Amino acid sequence: MGHDTVDSPLDMTASDSDRSRWRDTLRLVWQLARERPWPLVILITFVIVGSSRVGVYVAAEGAFVDALFTADGRLALTWALIWIATNALEELYWVVKPWLFAIVKDHAVHRFQKQVMQRAGNVPLVAFEEGPFYARLQRASDDIGGKLSNLLLSLVDTLQVFVMSASVALTLWIVSPWLTPVLILAAVPAIVLETRVASAVQEALQRHALGSHLLERIEAIVRDRNTGAELRLFGNGPDLLTRWRKTRAARADDVLDAEWRRAKAGLGSEAIRSFAFAVCVAVALWTITGQNLSIGTWVVVTTGMDWLSGILRMFAQVSRSTREQVAYAGDLFTFEEQADAFIAAERRTRGTVSAASGDVPANVVGNLDAPGIEIRNVSFAYPGGSGPVIRDLSVSIVPGETVAIVGENGAGKSTLVRLVTGLYLPDEGSIWIGGIDTRDEGAAAILGRVGAVFQDYVSYQLPLRDNIGFGDPSRDADDAALDRAARQAGVDDLIHSLPEGAGTWLGRQFGERDLSGGQWQRLALARAFYRDAGLLILDEPTAALDPKAEQALFERYAALVEDRTAIMISHRLASARFADRILVLGDGRLLEAGTHDGLMARNGDYAAMFAAQAEWYR
Structure with missing residues (x-):
């Protein structure tokens, strides 16, 4: 469904x-x-x-x-x-x-x-x-x-x-x-x-729509200050220019031929x-x-x-x-x-799902402040994909539990997060949060209490206040909550250092002050903390942070989610030790589950990945 x-x-x-x-x-x-x-x-x-x-x-x-x-x-x-x-x-x-x-x-x-x-x-x-x-x-x-x-x-x-x-x-x-x-x-x-x-010219342009998009992307890459260093270091400029010329020539030949036919008609x-x-x-x-x-x-x-x-x-x-x-x-x-x-179609799907009391998993009812989660035989494939990304996955998360999801790239970790947040609906199976099926029409009540930081977080070229306040647009301006979220994410010092504080415009498109990758990421964290979330999800939240900053963040995170349900994904397995339980995914399936010590003692997939990462720090 x-x-x-x-x-x-x-x-x-x-x-x-x-x-x-x-x-x-x-x-x-x-x-x-x-x-x-x-x-x-x-x-x-x-x-x-x-x-x-x-x-x-x-x-x-x-x-x-x-x-x-x-x-x-x-x-x-x-x-x-x-x-x-x-x-x-x-x-x-x-x-x-x-x-x-x-x-x-x-x-x-x-x-x-x-x-x-x-x-x-x-x-x-x-x-x-x-x-x-x-x-x-x-x-x-x-x-x-x-x-x-x-x-x-x-x-x-x-x-x-x-x-x-x-x-x-x-x-x-x-x-x-x-x-x-x-x-x-x-x-x-x-x-x-x-x-x-x-319509010959218009049809020719439509035939080359993807080529036109490629031209725009190449032009944007060449102009972008963030890509300039790599282009010059690796010498990719000439190759991109060659692709640009060939793509443009193919489009131009087709469009000019249409123009010539139009001229003959004239x-x-x-x-x-x-x-x-x-x-x-x-x-x-x-x-x-x-x-x-x-x-x-x-x-x-x-x-x-x-x-x-x-x-x-x-x-x-x-x-x-x-x-x-x-x-x-x-x-x-x-x-x-x-x-x-x-x-x-999504409304029909949600409308046909009945949250009958007899179907509600007893161990996940909880409440909005710390909901339990039940994932039942879930499978999911992307449109046009070669196969399922999540395969018959079943797992339970009890209210107030902190769970870390780890696995190799492509294991399905981020896809599972989007399924849990209700952004995707499962092709098969069901996901229950706080006793509500994510496909149900009433799921908005619980999903409105979910906070998340995704890998591809947004850097809003707007005032800093908006970068945090967008975490809960329904809330009236609340400076106290904003300051609290900033402290939890570790950006309070940044705010105090800016000339106009939280009112400072960020980014170079319209603003006065650009930020580092780590600072932008902390703002994304503050945005999630600003929301009164009973379920907090961090999808690779520390990718732009150094190990010390990551450890400090997870220590704050552990204190923050004491009374909430939390899911976190991290490519550094050492961070998973802060979780109550660790889920190991592979090829869209649950391979292992347990505590850090228990999984290390089992000497399975998790232990092998942990040992491989530990070698880099010796």
């Missing part, structure tokens, strides 16, 4: 090519209009009214010329005022349109940035192990502001060009019914030709439009000379044809651009659907 129940969202990737991109785009617009309609309605209305000015402008120009030739001063003045008004409307249009668009864009970017972040934060952690889902998340979140802006701008431009075409076409239709159909019919194959290759479209324009000129000359129409009519026809031909050319270009941009709507909504499917 673990992550294998959520395979369905990944199946959607197979049908991406069949998705209606326009349906996704209209869905996006509808969501924006439903939540905050007035900016979008005003923008659309303004675009329609403003774009209609072109047809009026063409008609007014022709009527003004006729009025001048007939010496009708009043009529000429009337049409001149109309012509001036249309020009004034155009000036107003280009001033107000960007303002209205900025309002709509800001709302859209805020809404969908929030949605992506919420789903990325709520999706089960195991979803990040799914390659296709993670790639979709990167595409959906990468430059979301720029992509949404381009998409909305393309949609507005499409509407604008359509209304402009309709207004000019109507004006020409009134003068000569033949002109408009010829120009429009000529534009259809041109538009079709260009839209057929419109040349074909232009040839068709030029031929149609020549036909229309001939039709216009025949119509005007054959029917003795006025000079003003000639002005309307020639100006209108010039406008319509240009607008139709613009329509083809805008259609191509829009076709490229709507692909992003598909990425965005597919990511949301996949994330929602993962979340729903």
Whole structure:
């Protein structure tokens, strides 16, 4: 009942090519209009009214010329005022349109940035192990502001060009019914030709999504100050540069080929439009000379044809651009659907687990201050992995016990920690904490009292106060608790040495003071101590500390967890002696369990590992 129940969202990737991109785009617009309609309605209305000015402008120009030739001063003045008004409307249009668009864009970017972040934060952690889902998340979140802006701008431009075409076409239709159909019919194959290759560049970029990510990572490695020393010492720079060049060349060849196909389509479209324009000129000359129409009519026809031909050319270009941009709507909504499917699958799993009293292990009920733990026949495999990382594992931890988990790299220690914390759900078996199954809907109550420091702890480029306070965001500002957590983790002296104390910004991205690896790690420990945790888990918490600092930390740790349940993982086996009991893992299975002295007397796997490490200190 673990992550294998959520395979369905990944199946959607197979049908991406069949998705209606326009349906996704209209869905996006509808969501924006439903939540905050007035900016979008005003923008659309303004675009329609403003774009209609072109047809009026063409008609007014022709009527003004006729009025001048007939010496009708009043009529000429009337049409001149109309012509001036249309020009004034155009000036107003280009001033107000960007303002209205900025309002709509800001709302859209805020809404969908929030949605992506919420789903990325709520999706089960195991979803990040799914390659296709993670790639979709990167595409959906990468430059979301720029992509949404381009998409909305393309949609507005499409509407604008359509209304402009309709207004000019109507004006020409009134003068000569033949002109408009010829120009429009000529534009259809041109538009079709260009839209057929419109998404070629976008598709080429999607094919090279992993390559693009590799390019970004190589560029980041070369620029990063933390990697500079190793790159120079080992001379890896040239090799990375070679990989960067080859990856970029492969992507560039594919993208440039798509650009060339798009250029050829543009040349074909232009040839068709030029031929149609020549036909229309001939039709216009025949119509005007054959029917003795006025000079003003000639002005309307020639100006209108010039406008319509240009607008139709613009329509083809805008259609191509829009076709490229709507692909992003598909990425965005597919990511949301996949994330929602993962979340729903986890909720179904939690909802189907019953914590019936008869199933609760009697020895693990305990309480929130020191819960007992029962791991029953648990197996777990990562999505796409070659096999289980945890294999039919069973073990009990009594309330208030301190347990050390040791084993070689890849034994499954960190994976087991994520299972115990409820970040992963087991594929088989169950884990009980304080009498509650971690898959149960009520598990949040007990999991909210779990504190942990992981190997890959976060160094928040924020004030030091936040680096500790994030251990319990639900707690109001509590300086006394913060000071206590800082003392327990051994960072109180650091706080006192900083110019603004706990309010000092950390890190070099935004802050004033960078820290050493050991100092960052102590802050991560303080963050765990700040939480009122009944179960405290330390996953390799001392990797950046020297042996003396590690011993001092574990002495403080032993005193801290006297009345709590604790699990710790350490690569230094000497630290395991602080535990009440030691669990030895190997290949996802429990190999041995006991006290330090008992395991040494057994002379098994633990004793062999301990002896091997001890050799390094002799």
